[in-house]
Amino acid sequence: MTTVVWFKRDLRTRDHEPLAAAARLGEPVIPLYIVEDDYWQLPDTSERQWAFIQESLADLARQLIKSGNRLVIRKGKVTDALRQLKASHNIRRLFCHQETGVPELPPVTSYRCLTSQLASTVNRARPEAISIGHNRAHS
Numbered sequence: 001m002t003t004v005v006w007f008k009r010d011l012r013t014r015d016h017e018p019l020a021a022a023a024r025l026g027e028p029v030i031p032l033y034i035v036e037d038d039y040w041q042l043p044d045t046s047e048r049q050w051a052f053i054q055e056s057l058a059d060l061a062r063q064l065i066k067s068g069n070r071l072v073i074r075k076g077k078v079t080d081a082l083r084q085l086k087a088s089h090n091i092r093r094l095f096c097h098q099e100t101g102v103p104e105l106p107p108v109t110s111y112r113c114l115t116s117q118l119a120s121t122v123n124r125a126r127p128e129a130i131s132i133g134h135n136r137a138h139s
Helices: 019-024 047-066 080-089 112-119
Strands: 002-007 031-037 071-076 092-098 129-135
Touching: 002 019, 002 080, 019 092, 031 047, 031 080, 047 080, 071 080, 080 092
Parallel strands: 002 031, 002 092, 031 071, 092 129
Antiparallel strands: none
């Protein structure tokens, strides 16, 4: 079985509880970042923020390579990205920080909505969808 670790706002490997929890399982892990078009269309996002995200993703990719893994980056809707991964991997679990305090994000990016879609998106058998910790949005 494979576990996806969905990186959202916390783009580091050190002290990243979802990544650590997935690694403790001793099974394959797919580190995933999704560039969500809907988010980057919001009026309070900027090119400066995107440049910072790109730098952070490059650093995250380097950190993951050191530990023998590769960051997978997808663009588009979260459910589409998970469907693409399901087509080529036996994904059973999704580990991520649960975002709170981000009311402007489209519902598909919320954890509750995502977990309800995992059963059909990830595996016909009810998957173990786990959110570990909280990642509060910072202004």
